[in-house]
Amino acid sequence: MTMLRFFAKGADLLAGAAAILAGISLLFITAVILIDVIGRYFGSPFYGARDLVQMAAVIVVFGGMAYADRNGGHIQVDILEQVFSPGLNRVLTAAGYMIGAVVFALIGxxxxxxxxxxxxxxxxxxxxxxxxxxxxxxxxILAWATALCLVERVLDRVFGAKGAK
Structure with a gap:
């Protein structure tokens, strides 16, 4: 297995683990809100529901970032793609991924x-x-995971099979 494939497999595992954590947090939020709504109906809301939802929501958002990146879920603008050469498009795409990696590393x-x-x-x-x-x-940690996934995309764009496109 080449080093790029090894790094890609690691990024996939990292993004998958982050997505599982985000999914568990989302289920937790759903349960807390459901209990709170039912409790409000009976005049006894779930004390602290807002605190729990706020803390879990952060995990949902940042846990989903790496997974969204791995599946191409982030917004990409390709208005000028036909105007530029394939080589320049590859460089600009890699630069965009690198900027994203730096931003998420700084957030982390x-x-x-x-x-x-x-x-x-x-x-x-x-x-x-x-x-x-x-x-x-x-x-x-989840922001750093996203940064690592974006670095993998930079390496893949520059050195990998996708970079040949």
Whole structure:
């Protein structure tokens, strides 16, 4: 197995794991909202539902990013694709993926710093006092996973079979 295929397989596994985590979080959100709505009907809403939904929603969003990238789910504008040469299109596409990788790496780095600050200041959610740091660390890891998946796409675009297109 070539190094590019090995890296692509690792990116697929990483994106799949992130998607599973996002899916579990989405099911959790659905259950919390369902319990809250039923509880409201009977005059007893689910205390802390908003805190739980907010924290889980972050995992849903960032967990789905790597999976969306692996499946071509991110928005791509191809208005000028017919105007440029295939080589220039390949370079521009790789540059776009690299910019995305840098942005997600910076998001991950900033979220990790925020997690450290949250731990230092004992920051927590409003109602349930859930510590924010672990959720920010998970967000950071998921952002780095997306950055790695985008780096794999850069390598594939430049050196792989897709790069020949």
């Amino acid at each position: 780095w900033n979220m990790w710093a925020a997690a450290e600050m949250s731990a230092l200041l004992n920051m927590s959610t409003n109602l349930l006092n859930l510590p924010r740091g672990p959720f920010e660390q998970i967000t950071s």
